Amino acid sequence: MRKSGPVFALVDCNNFFVSCERVFRPDLEGRPVVVLSSNDGCAVSRSNEAKALGIPMGAPAFKYRELFERHQVIRFSANFELYGNMSRRITELLATVTPRIEVYSVDESFLDLSELPITDYTAWGHAIRKAILTWTGLPVSIGIAPSKTLAKLASDRGKKSPELRGVLSLMDSRDKDKYLEIVPIQDVWGIGWRLAPKLRAEGIGNALQLSQLSPRKAGQLMGVRGRQLVTELNGVSCFPLESGHQKPKSILRSRTFGEDTHDSSVVETALASFAATAAFRLRRSGQLAKQAGIFIDTNKHKPGFRRWTKETAYRTPTADTGQLISGVISLFSEIYNPDMSYHRAGVWVHDFVPASQLQIDLFGETDPGKHDRDQSRMRAVDSLNERFGKRTVRYAAEDLAGQWQPRRRICSPRYTTHLEELPRAKIIHTVNE
DNA sequence: TCTGGGGTCCTAGGACCC
DNA sequence: TCTGGGGTCCTAGGACCC
Numbered sequence: 171m172r173k174s175g176p177v178f179a180l181v182d183c184n185n186f187f188v189s190c191e192r193v194f195r196p197d198l199e200g201r202p203v204v205v206l207s208s209n210d211g212c213a214v215s216r217s218n219e220a221k222a223l224g225i226p227m228g229a230p231a232f233k234y235r236e237l238f239e240r241h242q243v244i245r246f247s248a249n250f251e252l253y254g255n256m257s258r259r260i261t262e263l264l265a266t267v268t269p270r271i272e273v274y275s276v277d278e279s280f281l282d283l284s285e286l287p288i289t290d291y292t293a294w295g296h297a298i299r300k301a302i303l304t305w306t307g308l309p310v311s312i313g314i315a316p317s318k319t320l321a322k323l324a325s326d327r328g329k330k331s332p333e334l335r336g337v338l339s340l341m342d343s344r345d346k347d348k349y350l351e352i353v354p355i356q357d358v359w360g361i362g363w364r365l366a367p368k369l370r371a372e373g374i375g376n377a378l379q380l381s382q383l384s385p386r387k388a389g390q391l392m393g394v395r396g397r398q399l400v401t402e403l404n405g406v407s408c409f410p411l412e413s414g415h416q417k418p419k420s421i422l423r424s425r426t427f428g429e430d431t432h433d434s435s436v437v438e439t440a441l442a443s444f445a446a447t448a449a450f451r452l453r454r455s456g457q458l459a460k461q462a463g464i465f466i467d468t469n470k471h472k473p474g475f476r477r478w479t480k481e482t483a484y485r486t487p488t489a490d491t492g493q494l495i496s497g498v499i500s501l502f503s504e505i506y507n508p509d510m511s512y513h514r515a516g517v518w519v520h521d522f523v524p525a526s527q528l529q530i531d532l533f534g535e536t537d538p539g540k541h542d543r544d545q546s547r548m549r550a551v552d553s554l555n556e557r558f559g560k561r562t563v564r565y566a567a568e569d570l571a572g573q574w575q576p577r578r579r580i581c582s583p584r585y586t587t588h589l590e591e592l593p594r595a596k597i598i599h600t601v602n603e
Numbered sequence: 604t605c606t607g608g609g610g611t612c613c614t615a616g617g618a619c620c621c
Numbered sequence: 622t623c624t625g626g627g628g629t630c631c632t633a634g635g636a637c638c639c
Binding site: 608609610611612613614615616617618619620621 | 627628629631632633634636637639
Protein backbone atom coordinates (compact mmCIF):
# COMPACT_ATOMS: atom_id res chain seq x y z
CA MET A 171 0.00 0.00 0.00
CA ARG A 172 1.37 3.40 -0.90
CA LYS A 173 0.71 6.39 1.34
CA SER A 174 0.15 9.87 0.01
CA GLY A 175 2.99 11.57 1.86
CA PRO A 176 5.99 11.04 4.11
CA VAL A 177 5.60 9.07 7.33
CA PHE A 178 8.42 9.15 9.89
CA ALA A 179 8.85 7.14 13.04
CA LEU A 180 11.31 8.16 15.70
CA VAL A 181 12.45 5.31 17.94
CA ASP A 182 14.06 6.80 21.04
CA CYS A 183 15.53 4.81 23.94
CA ASN A 184 14.40 5.91 27.38
CA ASN A 185 17.23 7.01 29.70
CA PHE A 186 19.51 5.07 27.38
CA PHE A 187 22.75 4.64 29.36
CA VAL A 188 20.92 3.88 32.59
CA SER A 189 18.65 1.41 30.79
CA CYS A 190 21.71 -0.41 29.37
CA GLU A 191 23.12 -0.80 32.89
CA ARG A 192 19.78 -2.12 34.14
CA VAL A 193 19.57 -4.81 31.50
CA PHE A 194 22.39 -6.60 33.32
CA ARG A 195 21.42 -5.43 36.78
CA PRO A 196 17.68 -5.98 37.06
CA ASP A 197 18.01 -5.38 40.80
CA LEU A 198 18.35 -1.67 39.94
CA GLU A 199 14.81 -1.46 38.62
CA GLY A 200 12.83 1.11 40.59
CA ARG A 201 15.93 2.60 42.19
CA PRO A 202 17.54 5.97 41.38
CA VAL A 203 20.47 5.44 38.99
CA VAL A 204 22.78 7.89 37.21
CA VAL A 205 25.55 7.42 34.66
CA LEU A 206 28.42 9.88 34.94
CA SER A 207 30.47 11.49 32.20
CA SER A 208 34.15 10.90 31.58
CA ASN A 209 36.16 11.59 34.73
CA ASP A 210 32.99 10.80 36.68
CA GLY A 211 32.35 14.51 36.43
CA CYS A 212 28.64 15.01 35.90
CA ALA A 213 25.40 13.10 35.32
CA VAL A 214 24.74 12.36 31.65
CA SER A 215 21.91 9.85 32.00
CA ARG A 216 19.35 9.57 34.79
CA SER A 217 16.66 7.05 35.64
CA ASN A 218 13.16 8.41 36.22
CA GLU A 219 13.68 7.98 39.96
CA ALA A 220 16.86 10.09 39.77
CA LYS A 221 15.05 12.75 37.76
CA ALA A 222 12.31 12.79 40.39
CA LEU A 223 14.94 13.52 43.04
CA GLY A 224 15.70 16.74 41.16
CA ILE A 225 19.04 15.68 39.63
CA PRO A 226 19.30 17.70 36.40
CA MET A 227 21.10 16.71 33.21
CA GLY A 228 24.77 17.59 33.61
CA ALA A 229 24.57 17.79 37.40
CA PRO A 230 28.18 18.01 38.72
CA ALA A 231 28.78 14.91 40.81
CA PHE A 232 30.64 16.73 43.57
CA LYS A 233 27.76 19.14 44.14
CA TYR A 234 25.25 16.33 44.39
CA ARG A 235 27.35 13.97 46.46
CA GLU A 236 25.30 14.49 49.59
CA LEU A 237 22.01 13.97 47.77
CA PHE A 238 23.44 10.84 46.13
CA GLU A 239 24.34 9.45 49.55
CA ARG A 240 21.09 10.43 51.20
CA HIS A 241 18.93 8.73 48.61
CA GLN A 242 21.36 5.91 47.82
CA VAL A 243 21.61 6.89 44.18
CA ILE A 244 23.49 4.19 42.24
CA ARG A 245 26.29 5.67 40.13
CA PHE A 246 28.16 4.31 37.11
CA SER A 247 31.08 5.59 35.07
CA ALA A 248 30.05 5.74 31.43
CA ASN A 249 30.70 2.39 29.72
CA PHE A 250 30.55 3.36 26.06
CA GLU A 251 31.63 -0.02 24.84
CA LEU A 252 28.51 -1.53 26.36
CA TYR A 253 26.20 1.27 25.17
CA GLY A 254 27.58 1.12 21.64
CA ASN A 255 26.95 -2.60 21.49
CA MET A 256 23.39 -2.30 22.80
CA SER A 257 22.75 0.49 20.33
CA ARG A 258 23.85 -1.72 17.42
CA ARG A 259 21.47 -4.46 18.54
CA ILE A 260 18.52 -2.09 18.25
CA THR A 261 19.69 -0.77 14.89
CA GLU A 262 20.01 -4.30 13.53
CA LEU A 263 16.52 -5.12 14.68
CA LEU A 264 15.07 -1.96 13.12
CA ALA A 265 16.91 -2.66 9.88
CA THR A 266 14.85 -5.82 9.53
CA VAL A 267 11.70 -3.66 9.61
CA THR A 268 12.86 -1.36 6.81
CA PRO A 269 16.14 -0.46 5.12
CA ARG A 270 14.98 3.16 5.13
CA ILE A 271 16.58 3.98 8.46
CA GLU A 272 18.63 6.92 9.74
CA VAL A 273 20.67 6.29 12.86
CA TYR A 274 20.41 9.78 14.29
CA SER A 275 22.37 9.22 17.49
CA VAL A 276 23.44 6.41 19.79
CA ASP A 277 19.90 6.15 21.17
CA GLU A 278 17.64 7.44 18.40
CA SER A 279 16.72 6.31 14.89
CA PHE A 280 14.32 7.68 12.32
CA LEU A 281 12.47 5.24 10.04
CA ASP A 282 10.69 6.11 6.82
CA LEU A 283 7.39 4.22 6.96
CA SER A 284 5.80 5.69 3.85
CA GLU A 285 6.32 2.56 1.75
CA LEU A 286 5.25 0.06 4.40
CA PRO A 287 1.78 -1.51 4.42
CA ILE A 288 0.75 -0.22 7.84
CA THR A 289 -2.90 0.50 8.55
CA ASP A 290 -2.77 1.26 12.26
CA TYR A 291 0.35 3.20 13.19
CA THR A 292 -0.30 3.10 16.92
CA ALA A 293 -0.61 -0.69 16.89
CA TRP A 294 2.51 -0.93 14.73
CA GLY A 295 4.39 1.22 17.26
CA HIS A 296 3.36 -0.95 20.18
CA ALA A 297 4.45 -4.09 18.34
CA ILE A 298 7.91 -2.64 17.58
CA ARG A 299 8.25 -1.39 21.12
CA LYS A 300 7.47 -4.82 22.48
CA ALA A 301 9.88 -6.53 20.08
CA ILE A 302 12.76 -4.25 21.11
CA LEU A 303 12.01 -4.78 24.78
CA THR A 304 11.91 -8.56 24.33
CA TRP A 305 15.06 -8.80 22.21
CA THR A 306 17.30 -6.26 23.94
CA GLY A 307 15.68 -5.51 27.29
CA LEU A 308 15.63 -1.79 26.48
CA PRO A 309 12.49 0.38 26.80
CA VAL A 310 11.90 2.80 23.91
CA SER A 311 9.40 5.49 22.98
CA ILE A 312 8.07 5.77 19.46
CA GLY A 313 6.62 8.84 17.74
CA ILE A 314 5.00 8.64 14.31
CA ALA A 315 4.18 11.73 12.21
CA PRO A 316 4.39 13.27 8.74
CA SER A 317 7.56 15.22 9.63
CA LYS A 318 10.66 14.51 11.69
CA THR A 319 10.04 17.43 14.03
CA LEU A 320 6.53 16.16 14.80
CA ALA A 321 7.78 12.57 15.18
CA LYS A 322 10.32 13.81 17.68
CA LEU A 323 7.67 15.70 19.60
CA ALA A 324 5.38 12.67 19.53
CA SER A 325 7.97 10.26 20.92
CA ASP A 326 8.71 12.71 23.70
CA ARG A 327 5.02 12.87 24.57
CA GLY A 328 4.79 9.09 24.39
CA LYS A 329 7.57 8.92 26.97
CA LYS A 330 6.03 11.46 29.33
CA SER A 331 2.35 10.47 29.30
CA PRO A 332 1.93 7.05 30.97
CA GLU A 333 -1.48 6.45 29.36
CA LEU A 334 0.20 6.42 25.92
CA ARG A 335 2.45 3.53 26.99
CA GLY A 336 5.40 4.82 24.96
CA VAL A 337 3.75 5.30 21.58
CA LEU A 338 2.07 8.31 19.97
CA SER A 339 1.02 8.70 16.36
CA LEU A 340 0.19 12.15 15.01
CA MET A 341 -0.78 10.80 11.59
CA ASP A 342 -4.40 11.51 12.39
CA SER A 343 -4.19 15.26 12.67
CA ARG A 344 -7.39 15.77 14.66
CA ASP A 345 -5.71 16.04 18.02
CA LYS A 346 -2.35 17.39 16.85
CA ASP A 347 -2.99 20.91 18.20
CA LYS A 348 -3.86 19.54 21.60
CA TYR A 349 -0.42 17.93 21.84
CA LEU A 350 1.42 20.93 20.39
CA GLU A 351 -0.13 23.23 22.93
CA ILE A 352 1.31 21.41 25.94
CA VAL A 353 4.89 21.44 24.63
CA PRO A 354 6.87 24.37 26.07
CA ILE A 355 8.81 26.28 23.46
CA GLN A 356 12.23 25.23 24.80
CA ASP A 357 11.32 21.55 24.34
CA VAL A 358 10.84 21.89 20.59
CA TRP A 359 13.57 20.20 18.55
CA GLY A 360 15.73 23.02 17.19
CA ILE A 361 14.88 25.60 19.84
CA GLY A 362 17.79 26.01 22.22
CA TRP A 363 18.67 28.24 25.13
CA ARG A 364 19.19 31.36 22.99
CA LEU A 365 16.09 31.17 20.83
CA ALA A 366 13.66 30.18 23.60
CA PRO A 367 13.79 33.47 25.55
CA LYS A 368 13.76 35.43 22.30
CA LEU A 369 10.57 33.66 21.22
CA ARG A 370 8.93 33.98 24.62
CA ALA A 371 9.57 37.73 24.46
CA GLU A 372 7.49 37.68 21.26
CA GLY A 373 4.65 35.96 23.11
CA ILE A 374 5.43 32.52 21.70
CA GLY A 375 5.46 30.11 24.62
CA ASN A 376 4.51 26.72 23.18
CA ALA A 377 4.80 24.60 20.04
CA LEU A 378 1.28 25.46 18.86
CA GLN A 379 2.01 29.18 18.94
CA LEU A 380 5.29 28.55 17.13
CA SER A 381 3.48 26.60 14.42
CA GLN A 382 1.19 29.58 13.83
CA LEU A 383 4.03 31.96 12.96
CA SER A 384 4.14 33.25 9.41
CA PRO A 385 7.12 31.92 7.44
CA ARG A 386 8.35 35.48 7.04
CA LYS A 387 8.31 36.19 10.76
CA ALA A 388 9.87 32.79 11.52
CA GLY A 389 12.70 33.56 9.10
CA GLN A 390 13.29 36.95 10.71
CA LEU A 391 13.45 35.49 14.22
CA MET A 392 15.30 32.24 13.56
CA GLY A 393 16.79 32.16 10.06
CA VAL A 394 16.16 29.53 7.40
CA ARG A 395 16.32 26.62 9.82
CA GLY A 396 13.56 28.22 11.90
CA ARG A 397 11.37 28.76 8.87
CA GLN A 398 11.68 25.08 8.02
CA LEU A 399 10.97 24.16 11.61
CA VAL A 400 7.62 26.00 11.52
CA THR A 401 6.72 24.26 8.28
CA GLU A 402 7.55 20.90 9.84
CA LEU A 403 5.32 21.64 12.84
CA ASN A 404 2.49 22.10 10.35
CA GLY A 405 2.97 18.57 9.10
CA VAL A 406 4.93 19.41 5.95
CA SER A 407 8.29 17.64 5.85
CA CYS A 408 11.41 19.74 5.16
CA PHE A 409 14.06 17.52 6.72
CA PRO A 410 14.44 14.32 4.68
CA LEU A 411 15.66 10.99 5.98
CA GLU A 412 19.46 11.06 5.85
CA SER A 413 19.94 7.40 5.24
CA GLY A 414 23.12 5.86 3.98
CA HIS A 415 26.60 6.46 5.19
CA GLN A 416 27.39 10.11 5.66
CA LYS A 417 31.07 10.64 6.04
CA PRO A 418 32.23 12.89 8.85
CA LYS A 419 33.40 16.38 7.87
CA SER A 420 35.57 16.76 10.92
CA ILE A 421 36.85 14.48 13.66
CA LEU A 422 37.62 15.60 17.19
CA ARG A 423 39.18 13.62 20.04
CA SER A 424 39.54 15.26 23.40
CA ARG A 425 39.58 14.46 27.10
CA THR A 426 39.73 16.13 30.44
CA PHE A 427 42.79 14.71 32.20
CA GLY A 428 42.42 12.59 35.31
CA GLU A 429 44.51 15.27 37.05
CA ASP A 430 45.75 18.69 35.98
CA THR A 431 49.35 18.63 34.82
CA HIS A 432 52.37 20.87 34.10
CA ASP A 433 54.25 18.01 32.52
CA SER A 434 54.82 18.32 28.76
CA SER A 435 55.36 14.57 28.32
CA VAL A 436 51.97 13.77 29.86
CA VAL A 437 50.22 16.18 27.49
CA GLU A 438 52.25 14.85 24.56
CA THR A 439 51.24 11.25 25.15
CA ALA A 440 47.61 12.32 25.44
CA LEU A 441 47.82 14.27 22.18
CA ALA A 442 49.54 11.33 20.49
CA SER A 443 46.73 8.99 21.56
CA PHE A 444 44.07 11.41 20.33
CA ALA A 445 45.89 11.79 17.02
CA ALA A 446 46.10 8.00 16.66
CA THR A 447 42.35 7.48 17.18
CA ALA A 448 41.50 10.43 14.95
CA ALA A 449 43.75 9.00 12.22
CA PHE A 450 42.13 5.59 12.55
CA ARG A 451 38.62 7.06 12.23
CA LEU A 452 39.78 9.06 9.25
CA ARG A 453 41.09 5.95 7.47
CA ARG A 454 37.92 4.06 8.33
CA SER A 455 35.87 6.77 6.64
CA GLY A 456 38.07 6.54 3.54
CA GLN A 457 39.25 10.12 3.78
CA LEU A 458 42.43 12.16 4.14
CA ALA A 459 42.80 15.41 6.05
CA LYS A 460 44.34 18.62 4.84
CA GLN A 461 44.25 20.26 8.26
CA ALA A 462 45.02 19.15 11.80
CA GLY A 463 44.90 21.15 14.99
CA ILE A 464 45.21 20.94 18.73
CA PHE A 465 43.79 22.80 21.68
CA ILE A 466 44.82 22.84 25.34
CA ASP A 467 42.82 24.32 28.18
CA THR A 468 43.37 25.22 31.78
CA ASN A 469 40.40 24.49 34.06
CA LYS A 470 37.51 26.60 32.84
CA HIS A 471 35.95 26.64 36.30
CA LYS A 472 38.98 28.30 37.82
CA PRO A 473 39.86 31.97 37.49
CA GLY A 474 42.29 32.79 34.71
CA PHE A 475 40.90 30.16 32.34
CA ARG A 476 42.83 30.03 29.09
CA ARG A 477 42.68 28.07 25.88
CA TRP A 478 45.38 27.78 23.24
CA THR A 479 44.72 26.51 19.75
CA LYS A 480 47.12 25.86 16.94
CA GLU A 481 46.64 24.43 13.48
CA THR A 482 48.74 23.02 10.68
CA ALA A 483 48.11 22.24 7.02
CA TYR A 484 49.44 19.23 5.12
CA ARG A 485 50.64 19.83 1.57
CA THR A 486 49.67 16.27 0.79
CA PRO A 487 46.45 15.27 2.62
CA THR A 488 47.06 12.45 5.08
CA ALA A 489 45.51 9.83 7.34
CA ASP A 490 48.86 8.54 8.51
CA THR A 491 49.13 8.11 12.26
CA GLY A 492 52.83 8.88 12.35
CA GLN A 493 52.43 12.10 10.40
CA LEU A 494 49.54 13.27 12.52
CA ILE A 495 51.30 12.45 15.78
CA SER A 496 54.47 14.30 14.85
CA GLY A 497 52.34 17.17 13.55
CA VAL A 498 50.37 17.65 16.76
CA ILE A 499 53.41 17.22 19.00
CA SER A 500 55.26 19.87 17.10
CA LEU A 501 52.25 22.19 17.41
CA PHE A 502 52.25 21.59 21.14
CA SER A 503 55.92 22.49 21.46
CA GLU A 504 55.06 25.93 20.11
CA ILE A 505 52.48 26.47 22.85
CA TYR A 506 53.86 24.67 25.88
CA ASN A 507 54.51 26.74 28.98
CA PRO A 508 55.73 24.82 32.06
CA ASP A 509 54.06 27.34 34.38
CA MET A 510 50.59 26.43 33.14
CA SER A 511 48.39 23.79 34.67
CA TYR A 512 46.73 21.91 31.85
CA HIS A 513 43.30 20.42 32.41
CA ARG A 514 42.12 19.23 29.05
CA ALA A 515 43.41 18.76 25.52
CA GLY A 516 42.17 17.74 22.13
CA VAL A 517 43.13 16.99 18.54
CA TRP A 518 40.96 17.71 15.56
CA VAL A 519 41.26 17.06 11.85
CA HIS A 520 39.14 18.59 9.11
CA ASP A 521 39.09 19.71 5.51
CA PHE A 522 38.89 16.18 4.10
CA VAL A 523 39.33 14.74 0.62
CA PRO A 524 38.37 11.21 -0.42
CA ALA A 525 41.36 8.88 -0.13
CA SER A 526 40.67 7.68 -3.67
CA GLN A 527 41.19 11.15 -5.09
CA LEU A 528 44.57 11.89 -3.60
CA GLN A 529 46.77 14.19 -5.61
CA ILE A 530 50.38 14.05 -4.57
CA ASP A 531 51.96 17.46 -4.29
CA LEU A 532 54.78 17.16 -6.80
CA PHE A 533 56.69 20.09 -5.38
CA GLY A 534 56.39 19.22 -1.71
CA GLU A 535 57.10 15.52 -1.95
CA THR A 536 60.61 14.45 -2.75
CA ASP A 537 59.97 10.71 -2.50
CA PRO A 538 56.97 9.73 -4.63
CA GLY A 539 56.89 6.16 -3.27
CA LYS A 540 56.54 7.35 0.31
CA HIS A 541 52.78 7.83 0.26
CA ASP A 542 52.15 4.27 -0.92
CA ARG A 543 54.49 2.84 1.72
CA ASP A 544 52.77 4.91 4.43
CA GLN A 545 49.40 3.65 3.29
CA SER A 546 50.34 0.01 3.29
CA ARG A 547 51.93 0.33 6.71
CA MET A 548 48.73 1.83 8.11
CA ARG A 549 46.64 -0.89 6.48
CA ALA A 550 48.82 -3.48 8.20
CA VAL A 551 48.44 -1.76 11.58
CA ASP A 552 44.66 -1.51 11.20
CA SER A 553 44.23 -5.13 10.24
CA LEU A 554 46.40 -6.34 13.13
CA ASN A 555 44.37 -4.25 15.54
CA GLU A 556 41.14 -5.48 14.09
CA ARG A 557 42.23 -9.05 14.47
CA PHE A 558 43.95 -8.92 17.86
CA GLY A 559 42.13 -6.07 19.55
CA LYS A 560 42.33 -2.30 19.75
CA ARG A 561 45.81 -0.84 20.21
CA THR A 562 47.66 -4.14 19.92
CA VAL A 563 49.98 -2.25 17.62
CA ARG A 564 50.49 1.40 18.43
CA TYR A 565 52.98 4.20 18.29
CA ALA A 566 55.48 4.53 21.10
CA ALA A 567 54.46 8.16 21.54
CA GLU A 568 51.04 7.05 22.76
CA ASP A 569 52.51 5.48 25.93
CA LEU A 570 49.48 3.97 27.50
CA ALA A 571 50.83 4.26 31.02
CA GLY A 572 48.29 7.00 30.52
CA GLN A 573 48.89 9.37 33.39
CA TRP A 574 46.48 11.67 31.60
CA GLN A 575 43.65 9.16 31.42
CA PRO A 576 40.32 10.17 32.90
CA ARG A 577 39.09 8.54 36.07
CA ARG A 578 36.46 5.85 35.73
CA ARG A 579 36.15 4.58 39.25
CA ILE A 580 32.78 2.93 39.09
CA CYS A 581 32.54 1.31 35.70
CA SER A 582 30.31 -1.69 35.07
CA PRO A 583 31.67 -4.77 33.24
CA ARG A 584 31.66 -4.82 29.44
CA TYR A 585 29.05 -7.56 29.57
CA THR A 586 28.48 -7.95 25.86
CA THR A 587 31.91 -7.49 24.29
CA HIS A 588 34.47 -9.16 26.60
CA LEU A 589 34.29 -12.82 27.30
CA GLU A 590 35.87 -12.51 30.75
CA GLU A 591 33.29 -9.89 31.72
CA LEU A 592 30.20 -11.88 30.79
CA PRO A 593 27.42 -11.87 33.36
CA ARG A 594 27.51 -15.02 35.53
CA ALA A 595 24.48 -17.13 36.12
CA LYS A 596 23.99 -18.69 39.51
CA ILE A 597 22.35 -22.07 39.73
CA ILE A 598 20.19 -22.40 42.77
CA HIS A 599 19.63 -25.91 44.02
CA THR A 600 16.40 -26.61 45.76
CA VAL A 601 16.58 -29.15 48.53
CA ASN A 602 12.99 -30.23 48.61
CA GLU A 603 11.95 -32.01 45.49
C1' DT B 604 39.83 18.06 45.43
C1' DC B 605 35.58 17.26 42.21
C1' DT B 606 31.66 20.54 36.35
C1' DG B 607 31.79 15.43 29.33
C1' DG B 608 32.64 14.63 24.52
C1' DG B 609 31.53 14.87 19.61
C1' DG B 610 29.27 16.69 15.88
C1' DT B 611 26.57 19.90 11.93
C1' DC B 612 24.77 23.95 9.78
C1' DC B 613 24.12 28.90 9.20
C1' DT B 614 25.39 33.75 9.18
C1' DA B 615 27.80 38.02 9.60
C1' DG B 616 31.51 40.33 8.32
C1' DG B 617 36.11 40.91 6.37
C1' DA B 618 39.17 40.53 2.29
C1' DC B 619 39.43 41.06 -2.24
C1' DC B 620 38.06 42.11 -6.94
C1' DC B 621 35.84 44.71 -10.72
C1' DT C 622 44.52 58.97 -4.99
C1' DC C 623 39.69 59.10 -3.90
C1' DT C 624 34.75 57.79 -4.44
C1' DG C 625 30.98 54.11 -4.44
C1' DG C 626 28.43 49.99 -5.44
C1' DG C 627 28.20 45.13 -6.12
C1' DG C 628 29.80 40.60 -6.19
C1' DT C 629 32.36 36.29 -4.42
C1' DC C 630 34.89 33.70 -1.26
C1' DC C 631 36.46 32.54 3.18
C1' DT C 632 36.42 32.23 8.14
C1' DA C 633 35.16 32.72 12.92
C1' DG C 634 31.78 32.22 15.83
C1' DG C 635 26.98 31.33 17.04
C1' DA C 636 23.41 28.11 17.63
C1' DC C 637 21.76 23.81 17.72
C1' DC C 638 21.79 18.61 18.45
C1' DC C 639 22.79 14.11 21.11
